[in-house]
Every structure is written in C-alpha cells, then in structure tokens.
Amino acid sequence: MTRLNRRDLLKAAGAAGALNLVWPLSAGLSPAQAREAAEALGAEYDPAPFTLGVASGDPQPGSVLLWTRLAPEPLAAEQQLPEVVEVEWVVATDAQLAGVVARGTAPASATLGHSVHVPVSGLAANTRYWYAFKALGKTSRVGRTRTAPAGSVASVRFAAANCQAFADGYYAAHRGIAQENVDFVVHLGDYIYEHGQVGGVPADHVRDHEGPAVFTVADYRRRHALYKGDPSLREAHAAHPWFLTWDDHEVANDYSGTGGGAPFMQRRAAAYQAWYENMPHRDSGTSALPDPEIHRVRRWGDLLELSVLDLRSYRSAQNLADGTILGARQKTWLKQNIDRAPDTWHVWANSIMLSQLRGRPGGPYMFTDQWDGFLAERKEVLNHVHNSGMEDLVVITGDWHSAFVDDIRPDFDNTSSPVIGTEFTAHSVTSGAYSASWNATNGPVMGAANPHLKYFEGNRYGYDVYEVTPQRFSAHMRVIADRRDPASPVTTLTTFHVDRGKAGSYEDPATKKSSAQWRRDQ
Numbered sequence: 001m002t003r004l005n006r007r008d009l010l011k012a013a014g015a016a017g018a019l020n021l022v023w024p025l026s027a028g029l030s031p032a033q034a035r036e037a038a039e040a041l042g043a044e045y046d047p048a049p050f051t052l053g054v055a056s057g058d059p060q061p062g063s064v065l066l067w068t069r070l071a072p073e074p075l076a077a078e079q080q081l082p083e084v085v086e087v088e089w090v091v092a093t094d095a096q097l098a099g100v101v102a103r104g105t106a107p108a109s110a111t112l113g114h115s116v117h118v119p120v121s122g123l124a125a126n127t128r129y130w131y132a133f134k135a136l137g138k139t140s141r142v143g144r145t146r147t148a149p150a151g152s153v154a155s156v157r158f159a160a161a162n163c164q165a166f167a168d169g170y171y172a173a174h175r176g177i178a179q180e181n182v183d184f185v186v187h188l189g190d191y192i193y194e195h196g197q198v199g200g201v202p203a204d205h206v207r208d209h210e211g212p213a214v215f216t217v218a219d220y221r222r223r224h225a226l227y228k229g230d231p232s233l234r235e236a237h238a239a240h241p242w243f244l245t246w247d248d249h250e251v252a253n254d255y256s257g258t259g260g261g262a263p264f265m266q267r268r269a270a271a272y273q274a275w276y277e278n279m280p281h282r283d284s285g286t287s288a289l290p291d292p293e294i295h296r297v298r299r300w301g302d303l304l305e306l307s308v309l310d311l312r313s314y315r316s317a318q319n320l321a322d323g324t325i326l327g328a329r330q331k332t333w334l335k336q337n338i339d340r341a342p343d344t345w346h347v348w349a350n351s352i353m354l355s356q357l358r359g360r361p362g363g364p365y366m367f368t369d370q371w372d373g374f375l376a377e378r379k380e381v382l383n384h385v386h387n388s389g390m391e392d393l394v395v396i397t398g399d400w401h402s403a404f405v406d407d408i409r410p411d412f413d414n415t416s417s418p419v420i421g422t423e424f425t426a427h428s429v430t431s432g433a434y435s436a437s438w439n440a441t442n443g444p445v446m447g448a449a450n451p452h453l454k455y456f457e458g459n460r461y462g463y464d465v466y467e468v469t470p471q472r473f474s475a476h477m478r479v480i481a482d483r484r485d486p487a488s489p490v491t492t493l494t495t496f497h498v499d500r501g502k503a504g505s506y507e508d509p510a511t512k513k514s515s516a517q518w519r520r521d522q
Contacts, residue, residue, distance in 0.1 A: 005484045006041040010167050024075060025222055034075035034222075042170055042486060043229030048072040049081070049136055052225060053234035056145035057280030059184060059241040060298065061125035064145050066091075067280035068133045070114035074225040077218040084109045087116050088134040091123070095130045095142055108135070112289075113221055113277035125150045126301075143238040146183060153301030154469065157181060159240075159478075161463045162188035162247075162351075162398025163428035166227050169483030173429040173463045175232035176478060176490035178239040180465060183300070185240045186308075188398030189247030189351035190431065191279075192223050194271070215267050220274030228278065232486065242280055245294050245308050247351040247399055250275050254369045257313040258327075295330050297337055299344075304468055307337060308349045318373030325374040326381075334381065341390045345468055345500075352399045354378070355423050356412035358449040359442075366446075370399075382410040386420050392500055393421030394473055396466070401428040402439070402458035403477055405496055406450075407504055415451050419503040424475045424496070426464040430483050433458045443517025454505065456518040460493060473498040475505075 013022045020026040024038035035045070045051040049070040057065045066089060071079055085108045093099035102122065108114040116133065123129065126149030133140040159177045177185060194214050214220050228234060248255050251271040252264070260268070269290050276283075276292050284293045294310035314327020326334060348354075353370040365372035372378075385393060395408065408421035433439070439458035447453055462479035475496045480488040494511035498504070507519070 006167065007169055007484055009041065024226055031073040031076035035073070038075060038226055038229050041166075043226065044231045045074055045229055046141055046234065047138065049138060050133065050140035052228040052278070053237055054131070054133060054140050054143040055237035055280040056131065056143060056241040057244060058282040058296075058298070059146060059148045061148050061150040062123050063119060063121040064123065064129070064147055064241055065280050065282040066116075066118040066120055066131055066133075066143075066145075068116050068140055069277060070108050070116075070135060071225060074229065075222050077222065079110070079114055081110065081114055085114060085135055089116070089118050089120075089131065090134075091120055091129050091131045093127075093129060095144070097130060097132060097142065101129070113217075113274070115277040117281070117283075119282055123147050126153075141238060145241045148298065149301040151301055153303035156183050156300045156304055156468045157465060158184045158186060158468075159463055159465050160186045160188055160349075160396050160398070160426050161236075161429050162426060163190040163401055163431035164227070164233070165190075165193045165431040166230065167193075168432050169430035169461070170486035170488070171230045171232040171236075171429060172480045172483065172486055172488035172490070173232075173461060173478070174230070174236040175486070176480065177463055178232065178235035180240075182240055182465065185236065185242045186306075186349050186396065187242055187244050188349060188396065188426070189245055190249045190398065190428075191244075191246065191275075192220075192227050193249045193431075194220070194223065194252055195249070215270065217270040217273050220271050221277065224274055224278040230486075237280070243298065243306065243308055243349065244279055244281055245310060245349050245351050246275065246312060248312060248369075251312070255312065256315050256317055258316060295333065299342075302342070302344060303470065304345045304347060305342060306347050306349060307334065309334070309351070311351050315374075318368045321376065323374045324377055325371060326377065331377065331381070335384050338384055338388050338390050341388070344392070345473055346390060346393045347466075348393070348395045350395050350397045350423075353397055353404070353423070353425055354395050355404070355406035355408060355452060356450060357446065357453075360445055361449045363449065379410060382408065382420065386410050386418060391503070392473075392498075393503075394466075394498060395421060395423040396464070397423055397425040398428070400425050401431050401433040402456065403427050403460075403493075404453065405455035405475075405505055405507075407452040407454065409452055412450070412452055419452075421503060422473075422496075422498050422505045424464060424466075424505075427457075427460055427462045427477065427479060429463065430461060433461075439517040447518040447520060453518065454520045455494075455496070455507065455516060457493065457516040459515070459517070462490065462493075471500050473500075474508075 091102040404425035406423040409417040411417040460479040477493040495508040
C-alpha cells in the first residue's frame with residue numbers, strides 16, 4: 001500500500017482548511033474512521049487486543065518492568081472490554097519462549113486504561129530475556145529485554161531519543177534504534193505533543209497540525225495510541241528496555257508543575273495518568289497516581305551511574321531569584337547522590353538544556369524555560385559537583401531539536417571557571433528544527449556568545465548512541481536522511497569523545513570535517 005507522506009498531506013490539508021478530514025483525532029470520527037485516517041498517515045497496529053505492542057523498562061540487576069496495554073480499538077475513547085481482564089505474561093531465555101524462567105498473571109483494569117505493569121524479579125544479572133503477554137485468547141508479539149549487570153563491566157552502549165511529533169515525519173530514527181546493538185534506551189521527553197491546530201504554521205513546520213488540543217484522560221490516551229501506531233516506535237520498544245523522563249509536551253507547552261489553577265491541575269493529572277498507562281515505567285510506590293515518580297538513580301555495574309531527572313513536576317515559575325527547576329526534595333536527593341558518587345561515569349538524563357545559551361554576546365538568554373531560567377539553582381548544583389570532587393560527568397539532553405556539544409562550567413560567564421563535565425544535546429526524532437538559513441546565520445552567533453559551546457548542528461534529525469568503556473565516553477550522532485521516509489537510512493554524522501579523568505570533549509578526527517553550522521576550533 002503506497003502512503004502519502006504525512007507531513008506533506010497534513011500541510012496541504014491545513015492550508016486547504018480540511019485538516020479535520022485527514023487528522024485521525026478530529027472530532028466526530030468513529031474509531032474505525034479514525035484508524036483509517038491514521039493508517040493513511042503511516043500508522044500500523046499490532047493484532048488486537050495488543051495493538052500498541054509491548055515494552056520493557058527500568059532494568060536492574062535482578063529485575064525489569066514489563067508493559068502492555070489492551071486496546072482492541074486503539075483510537076476509541078473507551079475500549080469495549082470487561083472492567084478487569086486477566087493478562088498472562090511469560091519471560092524466557094529464548095525468542096521461542098521455550099526456556100521459561102518466570103510467568104504469572106496481572107489484572108488489566110479499565111481504571112488504568114487496561115494497561116499492565118509487571119515488575120519481574122528473580123532474574124539473572126546482565127542477561128538477555130524475551131517475553132510476551134496473552135489475553136482474551138490472543139498472544140502479543142515477543143519483546144526482548146535485558147537486566148543490568150552487577151560488578152565489573154567492560155562496556156555499555158545505549159541510545160537516547162527525544163521530541164517525536166507525529167505530524168512532523170516518520171519514525172525512521174526509532175527504526176534505527178530498534179536495529180542498534182544497545183543495552184538500553186533513554187527517552188528524554190516530548191514523547192507526544194499535546195497542542196491543537198493554530199494558524200500561522202511556518203513553511204517548513206507542520207508540528208502545529210496535531211488536531212484539537214487534549215485535556216482529558218481519554219484525549220491523552222488517544223494521542224498516545226496514535227503515536228504508538230508508528231510501527232518503528234513499537235519496534236524500538238520491543239527491542240530494548242527503556243529509561244524514561246518527560247518534558248513539557250506530555251502535558252502542555254512550557255508548563256510549571258506547581259503552577260496553574262484547578263482546571264490545569266486536572267489536565268496535568270489526566271496527562272500524567274495517560275503517560276503512565278502507556279509507558280514501561282516502574283514507580284517507586286504502590287501506585288503511580290496521581291503523580292508518577294520519575295527521578296531515580298540506576299547503575300550499570302561499576303561502569304556507569306545514570307541519574308534520571310524530572311525537570312517539570314516540581315519547578316517554580318522561571319526567572320525568580322529563588323526559583324527552582326528541581327524542587328526542594330529532588331535537589332536534596334541529587335546533591336546527596338553527588339556527595340556519595342562512586343568512581344564511575346556519571347550520566348544525567350536531562351530533558352532541557354543545562355548549559356547557558358545566550359542569543360548574542362552579552363545578550364539575553366535564548367530560552368529561560370531551560371536551566372537558564374533558574375540561574376541560582378544551576379550555579380548551586382554545579383558548584384556542588386565541583387566542590388564534591390565528582391569527576392566524569394556527562395549530561396544527555398533533548399528538547400532543542402538540534403545537536404549541541406557544550407563544556408559544563410559552574411559559572412558559564414567566566415571562562416576561567418573550571419570545566420566539570422560535558423553536555424550532549426541530541427537531534428530530535430522528527431520535531432521541526434529551525435530552518436537551514438536560521439541555523440547558518442545563528443550557529444556562529446551562538447558560538448561567539450557562548451564560549452563553552454563547541455558544536456552546533458541543526459539541519460538533521462535522529463538520535464545519539466553512546467559507547468562507554470572505563471577509559472572513554474563516546475557520543476555518536478546518528479542522523480536519518482529524510483524524516484519523510486519511514487525507511488530512511490541512518491548514518492553517523494560525527495562522534496565526540498570524553499576521556500576518563502579529563503573534563504571536556506573532543507571531536508573524532510575521522511568525522512571532524514562533517515557538516516555543521518558551528519564548530520569551535522580545537
């Protein structure tokens with residue numbers, strides 16, 4: 001079946017005032033009509049009731065979290081299912097599920113959208129497993145996962161993805177991630193986009209053609225189901241375990257988790273619930289509702305410590321003298337982790353840019369929704385890193401729809417301030433970046449305004465793969481050729497390295513002549 005490119009189709013429909021005829025979540029469509037419209041935009045679903053696929057997450061040395069959600073009609077506001085459905089699950093040492101090591105049942109209730117979150121324990125460390133679910137006489141696809149190692153580890157490879165507006169293109173990047181030889185995936189936020197149709201869409205953007213905005217649990221469920229309709233996203237979930245954080249568009253653009261009146265708090269609660277229902281997320285308490293706990297520390301043996309941050313749920317308003325992006329409890333938690341940090345690589349999963357970004361030399365910050373809007377807290381945390389003596393800090397970041405490499409300093413305005421780490425900001429999966437002309441003009445401007453900025457490339461889409469050994473941390477920028485092509489090939493644009501015990505990054509000589517809009521001479 002030949003499909004129209006969904007970016008061009010949605011742009012044309014929007015320009016003609018006919019978006020409601022092609023957007024799957026338009027009001028008035030039956031579930032069958034919505035699915036037909038979604039399939040015209042490249043969606044394909046697994047056989048019912050496991051239409052949204054399977055996933056695993058939060059791997060630890062002896063356990064992993066398994067997920068699925070029963071949705072026979074994925075784009076329906078309500079599923080025609082019993083109040084509670086018993087779901088069988090199985091974990092095995094082979095893809096044929098012959099060597100079973102664990103099995104059981106779990107209830108899928110209408111209260112949580114008939115989702116299932118199974119924390120499987122008693123597994124062997126550093127081991128590959130396969131798993132599947134069965135319900136209503138049907139069996140899901142087989143997923144693949146692995147547990148974290150304990151003790152000495154020679155290497156780890158993992159991918160990071162972010163910002164995947166469905167209307168902006170196909171998920172060839174996730175197709176690439178599914179095929180990568182990685183141990184796990186980190187998603188850095190903007191898994192869905194919540195906003196509705198607005199006017200004035202730029203010529204090279206269709207990100208605002210996402211149909212009516214979402215407010216209720218049913219709205220957010222359907223939005224998640226549409227995104228899960230891209231087969232490459234389901235493949236990436238089924239191929240590897242994921243760690244997850246979120247940014248703003250899982251709820252609403254640029255929101256503060258502690259602001260807003262009752263209507264917004266109801267919307268946030270609906271978004272958080274739907275996010276939990278659709279993610280392989282392991283919560284620390286008995287129930288993830290009303291507020292899933294995102295921040296956590298996980299270790300990959302003695303090689304890597306991963307700190308997952310939540311930069312939305314507890315933040316204050318921006319640009320306050322005493323403003324907080326972490327919230328008091330999370331900041332205390334992070335500083336305590338810094339104080340007792342082991343001798344290892346330290347990776348922070350960070351949804352929005354940590355490094356300073358001025359728009360011109362001596363000028364204002366470009367976006368204070370980032371850490372730039374929380375100056376005192378950023379300086380406090382980074383000085384704590386420096387004063388503690390913690391070394392080998394690498395921050396991986398999403399949100400910007402472009403790639404940046406930055407030195408991290410406690411005081412970004414002082415070039416004599418010590419370099420204490422490196423930040424890698426990855427390209428988006430699909431979400432529209434600035435135009436090529438904007439990037440060409442502003443890359444050198446940002447470079448001049450931000451002495452810690454080493455590299456900027458904003459014309460491409462993709463994901464990062466990180467390769468870590470006891471001696472070196474390498475960031476491979478994977479890019480796709482065309483987000484309009486679901487089978488677009490993946491190549492490596494460039495690679496940066498950080499050597500153990502030496503703060504700061506350097507570009508690999510073999511890729512240093514690749515295209516970029518800013519590259520600081522090294």
